[in-house]
Amino acid sequence: MTGNETPPSPLPRMPLQQRSQQRVEAALAIAERMIQELGPERLSIPEVAKAADIPRASLYQFFPEKYVLLARIAEIHIARLTELLAERACSHGADSYAAWIGALIEAAANYYDSHPVASILVLGGPYSHAAHLAQENMMATIGAVLRSATESKVPGIRVSRSPDVSTLAVEIAFACMKHGYYQDGCITEAIRAQAVTAVTAYAEASIPGLARAFRSQRDH
Helix, strand or coil: CCCCCCCCCCCCCCCHHHHHHHHHHHHHHHHHHHHHCCCCCCHHHHHHHHCCCHHHHHHHHHHCCCHHHHHHHHHHHHHHHHHHHHHHHHHHHCCHHHHHHHHHHHHHHHHHHHCCHHHHEEEEECCCCCCCCHHHHHHHHHHHHHHHHHHHHHHCEEEEEEHCCCCCCHHHHHHHHHHHHHCCCCCCHHHHHHHHHHHHHHHHHEEEEEHHHHHHHEEE
16 A cells, blocks of 8 residues: 555444434435545545534544545445446347447546546545445446346347446546546547447457357347
8 A cells, every 4th residue: 555545444344223313314415415526535525414414423423534434435426327237238239249339438428527526536536445345246248238238138149248348338428537536627529439330349359259249130
């Protein structure tokens, strides 16, 4: 670990009692607003507790440091995005692999652009070890969905699990979006197009017969 790295943060302990759950939800909503207005660097547990009118000690029970709070907010957005992409992957009809991947990248990019805090914490992060693990889990989950959907849409095609071609394709798209966010503060149409090109080229090179099989399946 270098001097610039944030030390690993413990995973947040979620409340069981309804009153505590309501307090945590209120704190998370206020923390999101503060992240958008001030940035994650200036966020602090005492300020969140004060703004939410929650005893500081109560909030520290669940978020002993701000990086645990940031990780929790990132995890919420990651879960929502994963669910969205899983639904789109299985339901979207497309006339080519590139068009199908383009629809998924469009959905992900639109989510990030319409949820600034997700962009800050996921594309601009991760801000802790816990958040990094959440991102890696997101990649693996979306990769598994993409592999299953690909094999379902194109019978006879088998997507390699070692190396994990689908998860690597997701990583490529994510890297493009991170780069776009760093450069422009959003995911531009040009970056979306580059992500589609990169993912399609990698997948078609790594999955023999994919493009031909996809077209054949469409024609039938």
